[in-house]
Amino acid sequence: MMRLEIPLTILSLVLMGGNMFFPWAPAHEIIGVLLIVVWALHVYANRRWFKAVFRGRYNPYSIMQTVVNCGMLVCALFLAISGVMLSNHVFTFLEIESGASFARTAHLLASHWYFVFIALHIGLHVNVIFSRLGVAQLVMKSRGVVVATRIAVALIGAYGVYAFIERGLWKYLTLQQPFFFMDLERGYVLFFVDYIAMIVAFAVAIIFVSSLIRLRQRG
Template sequence: MKLKIKMGIDLLMTALLLCLMAYQVTGQKLHEWFGTGMLVLFLLHNILNIRWYGSLFKGKYTLLRAMQTLINISVLISMLCLGFSGIVLSRHIFAGLPIQGPMATARTMHLAASYWGFVLMSIHLGFHWSMVLGLFRRLWSRKKTPATFVWLMRFIAIFIAGYGAYCFHKENIVSYMFLKQEFVFFDFEQSAVSVFAGYITMMGLWVFIGFYTVKGLRKITSQSRRKE
């Protein structure tokens, strides 16, 4: 039951993340509501995984565990920055609260943290993508997945990652992440389908990178253990 709740929260967070990135489609008010929902779900996600924090200083750190820990902590920092800056910048949901802050700093923080958060959360999802694949395998009625289907899925994954890399470069995301450009110029004439397709493929790129990074590190670890 707890696993199903976790999976449901993660699914909702993934959907909200895409909606949050599509600001030119949703507008300011919906963006704030989606952001508030994301923050609440993120807090629930952390409460349900509270044991992870207790194990931080226990056990041996492999390269894979160190990378996972770094990504998780980075996601936490980006979400805290987004939560604070989002409340300060709010024009609707939190506008009536006696919360003040430096608007210029909050705007810059929100810009950088939103794109870093998008990349880091996508990598985090990629690190756990094997669980998603395992769920699909359990739902798949056949005992063995046909090789043709497996290679078809791999081809689609490569295509999505490739197009995501193109969109990532085209949208100049790196300049926002490192604040080389401090203002985002949204194309409000772009169709909703095009906007969401772009962000889905960009997410797919980082999920792809995260998933195969984990696979590669596990393979290296298993080979080193065999040599020992």
């Protein structure tokens, strides 16, 4: 499962820049198709979890996890459908001539909510991701490393909050910004730094909420 989440995150970050990263026009659409293919593989690999969504009893943590996972899936579906409708290269053979206005709005809204959900999803699975990569064992070897890591994560998360406001991501999430704008003067490197920091901020937020829920359940 986690082997797919790494390419999912990378592809998602690249696509968040829209067409502005690519001198070759079809690139955004091709990478978008690749993202949906990886997503389909991810859903298939976790089909048992999705089959169990409407079964069993729910507690606050499982409700939160279900909302995040299903929200991410719904956004991915809207991205796929609107992407096909807006296609100027890969899917032109379908000859879709209507619904462009709806598709643009849906694509803009779904892409940014998808980004939020994938960041929250990473936060919910960060322990598993780190254990798979061998990071957890490395960090836990020294108390000093643990403290330094927590400080670094807190600082990156704080910058992520600043980037969220500075990049105006909240405007896309609430449709107050009707079209995507990228400040090219800040450059591509800062774009990735900002969006990675935002992922950290959302991940830290849901880790904190998860910890509170688990403490309350134990109490």
